[in-house]
Amino acid sequence: MAYNKPIPTPTPLTQPFWDGTREGKLMLPRCTNCNRVHWYPRHLCPFCHSDKIEWIEGSGEGRLHTFAVQHRAFGGWAEEAPFVTAYIDLNEGDRMLTVLRGVDPTKPESIKIGCKVKVEFEEANDELSIPFFRVVEEGA
Numbered sequence: 001m002a003y004n005k006p007i008p009t010p011t012p013l014t015q016p017f018w019d020g021t022r023e024g025k026l027m028l029p030r031c032t033n034c035n036r037v038h039w040y041p042r043h044l045c046p047f048c049h050s051d052k053i054e055w056i057e058g059s060g061e062g063r064l065h066t067f068a069v070q071h072r073a074f075g076g077w078a079e080e081a082p083f084v085t086a087y088i089d090l091n092e093g094d095r096m097l098t099v100l101r102g103v104d105p106t107k108p109e110s111i112k113i114g115c116k117v118k119v120e121f122e123e124a125n126d127e128l129s130i131p132f133f134r135v136v137e138e139g140a
Ligand SMILES: [Zn+2]
Pocket: 031, 032, 033, 034, 035, 036, 045, 046, 047, 048, 049, 050
């Protein structure tokens, strides 16, 4: 089935991230001045304001910080509703907003804050793959 959800437009700032997703890697920006990973990509480190930013390959692993069940959506997302959006605390640091799959959105009480999650990718077109996360281990 053709991918029918909105597709991001890479910019010079975000291109390294999208190059990574196409290869099945979750690339993350890290400041070489304070060594902290931040998400989303920025020209200046949000922690120390340095412009010395490098890209590292993240583990793609983290823990569920919080989530919400989306019952209404537009376009291709409407076909997936209800679905779960989530903030993931990345193992490398900072927090990523994403879609969480492999959970039952009709039973939100079964989704455990703190559970281990791992990134996966779905191909949107020949140039872009979109990351999402899946629960790999129940419980906090
Ligand atoms: Zn910094």
